[in-house]
Structure formats: C-alpha cells, structure tokens
Amino acid sequence: MSGSADWEAFVRERLRLPHLAAPRQLEVVAELAQQLEQAEQEALARGLAPAAARAAAEAQITDWTRLARSIARAEVPVEAHLPSRALAWRDAAHDLRHALRGWRRAPGFTLIAVLTLALGIGATTAIFSWVNAELVRALPFRQPGQLVQMLSTAHGRNVSVSYPDYLDWKAEAGRSGSPVAAMAWDQTLNFNLSGAGRPEVVNAADVSADFFSTLGVAPRLGRLFSPGADTAAARQEAILSDGLARRQFGVAAKALGQTVNLDTRAFSVIGVLSPSYRDPDQTDIYIPAGLELKDNMDRGDRGDTAVIARMAPAASLGAVRERFTAVTERLARSYPQTNSDVGLAVMPLRAAFVGSDAPMLWLLLAAVGLVLLIACANVANLMLTRTAARRQEWTIKQALGADRRRLLRQVLVESLVLGLAGAAGGLAVAWAAMRGLAALLPGAGQADMSWPVLGFAAAAGLLAAVVFGLGPALMAGRGSLHTASRGPATQRGRKGLVVVEVALALMLAAGAGLTIKSFTRLMAVNPGFQPQHVLTWGTRLAGPRYDGQQPARLHFEQQVLAAIQTLPGVEAAGLGTNLPLTGDHERSDVTILGRPLPELGKFPHPDMHRVSPGYLAAIGLPLLYGRSFTEQDGPSAPKVALVSASFAAAFWPKGEAVGKQFLGGHPAPDNHKVYTVIGVVGDTQQYGLNAPARMEVYLPYQQSPPDTPQFVVRTSLPPMTLRAAVTGAMQRVDATAPMVDPQSMDQVLAASVANPHATLWLLGIFGGVALLLAAIGIYGVVSFATQQRTAEIGIRMAMGAGRGAVARLIGGDSLRLVALGIVMGIAGVLAMGRLLAASLFDVSATDPVILMAVSALLLLVGALATLLPVRRAMRIDPLNALRSE
C-alpha cells in the first residue's frame, strides 16, 4: 500500500516542470499525487487487489510529457497581464499560423486560388507598370508640378515660339508679382555628330543658360552652361545625355573635356546628364542658345521650340495664362506683321511627355482590371464553398464564446495570406508579362519593377483579399446556424458572383472582338504603296561641302542612286522625303492658277515630297495618269510636279489635271515658282492607316535636292540583307554620310500599327483569360449546387422524373444565370463604349455582330461549363442519394 509520499515521488519522477517556480512545482506535484492516491484508495475500496488498484491509479495519467506541456501552457501569464500591443501581436501571429495551417490542409484549393490571383494580379501589375512609366511616374525634375510648357497659338493651333517673343515673355517673367519664377528656352535641332565614336545624326537642342536650373536638374558629371551662354559670345560647349556619352565614349566619364563635332563646329563636352534624365524629344546633346542667335532673331520664324517655365510656389496655371496672354496681346499690337493672330497656350509640362497612346493605356488598364475582378470573383466563390464546409466550425466556435470580431479577423487574415501569396505569384507573372510586352511594343520597354509597381502589386493583392474575403467574413460574423451553408443567402451570393463574372467576361470578350474587327479593317486599308520587299534608310547632308550647295547634294544623291542600282538583287532604287506612314511631313501653301484666289488661311496646304524618277517604282506608288519624272526634269528644265489623286480630285475632278499649273506659296511679284502638273499618282497614308489621306504634291529632287534624303530600294531579296551592301555603296560616295535608321517598309508599316497591334493582342489575351475564369466559376457553382441538390434530384427521379428533366433542371438554372450575365455584360459594353471607341477604327463600339457573337460564345462557354455537373446529376442513383441523406 502506497502512502502520499510515495505518490509524490512517483509524480516528481515523471513530471518535468522546469519553467515553473519551485514552490508552484511542489504544489502541482502534491495535488496530482493526491489525485492518484485517492484514485488508488477508491479502487481498493471497490475491492481491487493492491497491485491492481495501484495500476488503475497509475493509468489515470499515461502521457506525462503531454501533461507537463499542458500545465506549462496553462501556467503562462494570462492575456490580461500582457500589454495590449503584445497581445495584439500574439493574436495576429496566432491568426497567421492558423491561416497557414488551414491553407496547407487544403492544397488543391489553395493552389487554384493563388494561381487565379497570381494571373489576375500579374496581368494588372504588368499593365500598371507600363501606365506608371508613361503616365504616372513623376517627371525626373525638381517639383515637376510647378513646371509648365508655354507655346504660341496661331489660328487656334499650338505652334512653336519665336525667340524674340520668348525674350519678351522672359522680361515679363522677371517683373515683380510674376506668377512665373523662371523661364527657359529649348529649340530642337539636328546635327551630324562626328569626331568621337561612330558618326551619327543626333537630336540636339539649343537651350538658354538657365534651362537645366529651371527644370531643377543637375549634371551627373561636369557642369552646366554659364550665364554668358545666352549671348553671341557663348563658348562652343556641349552637355551630353548619358546615352550619347556612352555610345560615343564607352563610359560617360570619358566624355568630359573631349571634343565632338556637330556638323562643322567643334564643341567641348562640359557635362553629362544622369541616366534617369529624359525629355520628350529624346535630346542627346545640348548647346548654348547664344550660338544660334543669328538664326533665331526673326519674330516671324518659329522653329521647333518650346518654352519651359517654373511657376512661382503659389501661382496657378490660370494666373500664368492671364498674365502672359496680356503680353501676347501687347506683342500682337506692336508687331501686327508677325503676331496679329498669335495667342498663348499654357499646359503642364507633363502633357508634353504623355504620348498619344494614353487612351489605349487607360483602356488596357481598365480591361486588365476587369480580369482581376473576375479572378477575385472566382476566388470569392471558392471561399464561399469553403465557408459552407467550415460553417459548423464557426458556429460552434461562436457558441462557445469565441469573439465575433476575432472570427471575422481570422477569416480576413486567411484572405490576406491568400492575397499576398497571389501578389507574390503576381509579381512573377508580371515580370514575365513585362518582357512579353516589351517584345510586343518597344515603347513599353520603359516599364520596370519600380517601387510603385511593387506597391501596386501588394495593394492589388490586399484589395483582392478584401474583395473576396468580405463575403465569407461577413457570413462568419453573422454566424447563426439558421443560415446554413445551403441557405438562400449563400446561394444567392454565389449565383450573383457567376452573373458578375459572365458580365465582365462578356465585356472583355466584346472588347477583344471589337479590336480584332477594328484591326482587320485597319490592315485592309490600302497604304497606297507596296511595302513588301522594300528597304529604306536616310542620311543627312551637312557641313560646308553641302550647306547651301545644291549641286553638291544632287551629285551625292545621283552617285548613291547609281551605285545602289547596280547592286545584286535591286529591282528599283529611288529617293524621296517624308515616307508614307511615318507621319513625317513638309507642307506648304499653294495657289492654283486659273482659280479665284482664296482668303488668307484658306489656301490649299498639301504635303510636299521631293522624289527621284525611280521613287514611284521603288516604293510601289502607282501613276494613275500622265507621266512620271525622268532625268530630264533637271535643275534647268521647266518646273514640273506630280499630284495625288485627292489633290487632282479637289481641283480638276474630271481628269484634266495634266497641264494645269499651280504656284508654290502665295502670289507675289517675286514668286516665280510656277509648277506644271505632269501626272497624277495614288494617295498614300502619310499619317497612318487610320488617318485620312491628305493632298500631296511631288516635285523632282533634281530641282531642289533635299539635305535629308530617304533612299528606297525594291529588291527580290529579304530587304534587311541588303543593309551592308547599301551602306558600303553610300560610304564609297561620301564616307562621312551617316546611315540613318535602315529598315524595311514592312517594319515601317508594323511600327505605324504597333499600338493597335499590341492592343489587339492584349485584349485578346485578357478576353481569353476572362472566358476561362468565367468557365471555371460557372463550373464551380453549378457543380456545388448539383451536389447540394443530390437528395432533391434523387427524390425527383424516384418519383419518375427522367434524366432529361434532371438535365433541364440543373442546366436551365445555370444557363439562366449565364443569360442574365450576358444581358448585364451587354449593358456594360454599351455604357463603356466611349472608352473603347478611341481605340477602334471603322468599327462601332456597339457593333451588333460582335455583341451577338460574344453573347453566343459566352452561352457556349456556359453550356460547356454546365455539361459536367449536369452529366453527374443525370447519373445520380435515387436510392443512394436518399440513403446518404
């Protein structure tokens, strides 16, 4: 027979409580020993033999380690003693562990949910990174919000500013109370750069001395221009972009102090800008405005210039506009010859940086946002299914006094974990998608994984978590067994999600369909020439040898044409200016002789081209009637011209153009530029396939040889293979002539439709993903509903319902949802049509054929997604179904 001391020894031997204070250890040991002793005595009292009684008592505690652990846990200071922050962390950690364990227990569910989210977040992030790079990212200047661009206007259109006007504006900016704190000049120029690495044609700018300080930009290396740079005494100094410095000198630091030649002038490099610096003209090299003064002093001469101003801290755009409109009005009165119609336009500098693709970018962001919403709807659906299954757990927890808020939080934490996992996966998807995007559209290459992009992905994940976590969380919060998992609210929620998904998918599919149709229409537009098998490249003739030397330019061009004509594979060679589809242009007013003189400002204003006799054949531009140029249309021959079909139709609609005459410019006593029309050629799409053709005039190059000729070669070989041969041929004529931008006309065509093409691909991909997600969503809801209704179906079958009736029951329910979604989706397309319209060509945003086609497609997808659950329903064995209930 054992005494209490024995039992205490027994317990002490087995129970290890190292974390408890010694007195407390003794207490616990004593209490447990007592328990065992009492159990033993009771067993003896029941008549058990001593050994059996002892064994019975010992059997009361089998797992001592576990008991020790339980006691240690129970003895941890309670929550009330913890500071509330520590408590919150502990709760959060617990929720997190709980969530992770839950997801580990349901790997299939978790994988599908995370993949769905990753796809949605990844696609959205990729598009956002692009939008961010183009439209959102702050300009690389100090306080860019204060910077404005100021332009002149003439006849209501923005035009460049003349230097004398700029000087008058600047004087006003310096007066007291001016809303402008600083004002700078920027004029775009082009030069042949030589003397360092490979010669190239560079985008240059002559800028005022305070140009960079107005922007708030410091050079990465070297210094900026000194104040004297605005005067005629300016030194020949240059500041290089990081890109040019690297191209020409290998490393940017090597450029400092070196000399580069711009055309014939030598400049010493005094500064290099930082790699993050960018400007809308992609300027490579800056020179002092003082050096260009002699060319800029004509108030009526407007080159390619911009005036940049920094507003005073409290000033508004309106104040700037008001103050300087007064100045332009004063100038108009003082200089009526040049300034009578000249007004002022002021806009944020950002506007100069945002290209024409802003509508497309917003459209794509909206579209990809819809994909993310569909992904969220799908995950919400999955969560609801899971919620239904975990309903019991929550109800019991709540009945046992679990805090409602705590439960709600737990569900939200589960969603957040899922959302963040989705965001992490999304970043991987985005990384891959951005590479694909850059391949699709070179302009998108600027997009990168910057902090805002990472933040966006995280925010998208969190937002998605809230969106798909909210339903289940609220249901957990409501927590009463009365609304069971199959309760009408849950089912309504799930069905609502399907309707929304179908509607969103329809909108995306419609967007993709419309874009495909638009692109087909666009590609069907005749560009007016034959772009296949054509190589083109440019050059720039500058320096004393060519400046103002027409015979020298003509000689060079004739020599090059002769040389490339003899190259193997060349079928026709010519030169022109301003190739079709590039948007490059020179225009001039003309006066049609023999017609009443139009009002000033209403003169015909065609695009002017200068071309060689071989140009038409080389580029594939058809001669409609009359004759083309020959080598006889030389400098001393009568002035002749070809006109485009729309030019001829405007003035000589009955085909009588040949022999008619027009004057280049306006009539004046000293204007003898009378051209005789010798033939009519087809229209070209100078400004892109989606832009209307303008009137065009072609003049023989011999009569005014261009200084930036564009060579065109039609070949039987793949065009780009001729590159080396033509470069060689050109440089044998003049080794200093740079080869500019060699490309095939197919590439020119592709570049002109790069935006619609990218939109097509992206919307197509988004539409496809949306359809897939919607199908998964429909499938999930219908199969869940079918499972829930197993017993009902069993009863119906037992009572004689055929399989067809069951199929109609389940399938009909599902298709009703799909039909409702289609109706809502069409309403959405009609509402959002305007956003799409800007990116469509020759297709209405509410094109009925497309809407019908995508509706049919959605219905088909819905039917396919319903098929499997319906088949399962039809196979239900009534007996089994009822028994399982």
Add this chain to the structure above:
Amino acid sequence: MDTLPKAGQSAAEVLLLALLEARPRHGYELAKLIEQRSAGALEFHVASLYPLLYRMERRGWIEGRWVEKASERRRRFYKLTAIGRKALAEQRASWRSFLKGMAAVALGGEALS
C-alpha cells in the same frame, strides 16, 4: 488551438464553473462529479482537468487554496471568484443560444424548453 479541442475545452470550463458555483471543491471531487452528473457521458481525464484548473486560476476565474482539516489530508480547494461568476453567466447565455440553434436544426424546429 484547433477547433474541437477548443470547443471541448470551452465546454469543460463551463461545466467546472457550474460545479464550483454552489461551493468550493477540490480536483478529485470535480472529476468525480462530472463523471456522475453526466452519467458517464463526459469523461474527464486527469491529464486535462488539472491544466484546465490552473488555466482558469491564472485567468482569475477560480482561486485555489490548501485546506487542512482534522483527520483529513491536505487538499487544494477551488472556489469561484467574482470574475468567474461573470464568465459563467456569459458562457451559459451563449450555450443556451447554441443549444437552441442546435435543437432548431437537429430536432426539426422543436423549441428547447
């Protein structure tokens, strides 16, 4: 802390609180009472009883005290505190609604008396 252990633990807590409502009791007695009152339906392992008591004591719901009576062994008696009384009232209320809900669903809507 998983679902069911937590539910079980919570149920056990309310049972212990209820038993201590009338008068202070020691651990062995509590174990016996639970076994008897629930006609053996609920069996309480010693291995879970004591940690639970310690936890409730830490929480301030109950208070343990060693009592020595003549001719009896030293025992540790637990009594309900004011906080414990409040906790018991709350848990009772939520159990009542839980059981009512269970009845409504499981017994087809028969109200619990």
